[in-house]
Amino acid sequence: MKINITVLLVSIFLLQTENFSQSFNQPYVARVGSKVITDSEFLERYEFTPGFRRHIKQMDDSNKLEFLFTLIAEKLLALEAKNLKLDTTEVMQFSRKAFERMFVRDKLFQEEIRNKISVTDKELNEATTKNNSKLYVNFLFSQDKDEIDQLYNYLKQGISFDSILIESPEYEEQKEPVEVLFGQMEETIEDSLFRMKVGEFTKPILTPDGWYIFKLVNKSQNLFFTDEDKENAKMTIVRIVENRKLIKRQKEFYAEYFRNKKVDVDGKLFEILAQKISSVFEYKRKNFTYQPNQPTYLDASDVIKIEKEIGDENLSKPFVKFQEQPITLKEFIRLLAFDGFNSKEYKINLIRASLDFQTKRFIEQELFYREGLKRGYHKLPEIQNEIEKWMDNYLFQMLQNQIIDSIQVTDEEVREYYELMNQPKEFPTVVNIIEVLTDNLNIVDTVLSELKKGTDIRVLAAKYSIRDFTKGRNGEFGKFPVTSYGDIGRIAATMQVGDVYGPLKVPEGYSIFKLIEKDTAYVEKPKTFEQVKDQYRQDIAFQKAQMKLTDYTYNLALKYNIELNIPELDKIQTTRLPSFGIRNLGFGGKITAVPILAPNVEWAYRWIMQQNKKVIP
Incomplete structure (x- = not known):
């Protein structure tokens, strides 16, 4: 209406x-x-x-x-x-x-990190000078210090960088020099590169991957012609400089705050939990369809199953042993699920490693939270308002779900609906969409950015969508009545062909879809009751739920x-x-x-x- x-x-x-x-x-x-x-x-x-x-x-x-x-x-x-x-x-x-x-x-x-950094004009000027240039480099690489030192000695003796590179395994990935822009590399490495003249090479530089020697092959100007380009470049420079200072300040704060702090975890409970998660994830990956790189998430039903198997006695035991108010195993499991614990594997050694990382991360975050409590941050109006905003939404969802769950559809209603609907007749609204379904917020952001650039949503659906039945057809649903697929169908009914909507929160994650067809009427041949009864039961439940809501x-x-x-x-x-x-x-x-x-x-x-x-x- x-x-x-x-x-x-x-x-x-x-x-x-x-x-x-x-x-x-x-x-x-x-x-x-x-x-x-x-x-x-x-x-x-x-x-x-x-x-x-x-x-x-x-x-x-x-x-x-x-x-x-x-x-x-x-x-x-x-x-x-x-x-x-x-x-x-x-x-x-x-x-x-x-x-x-x-x-x-x-x-x-915000108080300890962001508000304690500032960017000076000198820093911005130095960053702008770097941003105005593009560097083109080649590199030699080794994970062995003695080997990289030997290569460096060869270079100092006058042996050509290129002659060494062409014999190295890394040559294949840099037949053309690698382009380096401001902000792409670790700051100390970047400083070394931007100080060099064309033809010079660095001393061996240690990185998390191994040892590198870089040679500056060429340098060119990074040109910005329009006012928009210049403004975007300025914003990028500020963001990069600020982010680097944030990282530096955060490292300083970590060193200060965690000095002499130690929190133990119950090893036996850790192993019990790791085994249970491994078992649940193994079952899900063997019995449900997952793409190769799609993670398995610890969801509410998993939590209920794991808690039941572990038992109340172990659940009530302290798991993270803070001196005051230790965290029980039950509380930790629920926080783990709330934070979106996931893994692409189910083997026990990998689950242990992932759980160990998450436990250490939780301890850090909990210590920060407790420090915030000491400072009274939880009482601040801005924090209370944020909590209330999200709690309003959660309460809204909880009551809405209760109303939906209370809907009952009898066999007689399904049979009557079948007699009414399953005749050769004109359906009022039928639509077809292309959808990208994902449970990853970063992918949502990527998809929306690509759509703004004009990327075809079919290409994005083929690459990112996790909905099983649209695989192989680039995210296309095929025509369906708008009473199907819940909010997706309801919203599609109000759209025009070519409109894009999303992200829409759905049980499987986030849906972004484009309306590609919309028919005001079409004729469908009758189907048997057995063929359609389950779908009709869902349709009736959805209609009744919408009316009741x-x-x-x-x-x-x-x-x-x-x-x-x-x-x-x-x-x-x-x-x-x-x-x-x-x-x-x-x-x-x-x-x-x-x-x-x-x-x-x-x-x-x-x-x-x-x-x-x-x-x-």
């Missing part, structure tokens, strides 16, 4: 604007019960939540209103979830603590009293570029820039009509 929201809302705004001027001294776009949606929250959520047709200027007002109602729906279900005490459940208490850990650590990073949200809107401040919403200036962000957290970890929401506005049409009845007798 599509109605002109702006027209319907006009009379409502006349009443509610006065209420807002009396209630708030700060800019808000809406109040939902006890919750307010500030200008800043709306703008941040809007800009980092994917949406289609945002490039059309004439749709700015409609896009903003629809997203506001989507955001209001999240707040309504979050409020009701609290009313139902879902926030007191073990899983929500755990999630709150996990978010607190992340944001307190991030605050410590719409009704539920509408009733919550009446219960909690929504107030809108549309004049304030009109003031907010948004971009027309589809955006998606990943937030890299201080001391490790990443999340999406904001909680991602799928469009949810059907309930709002009923609410608007109901409000207009109050205003217009």
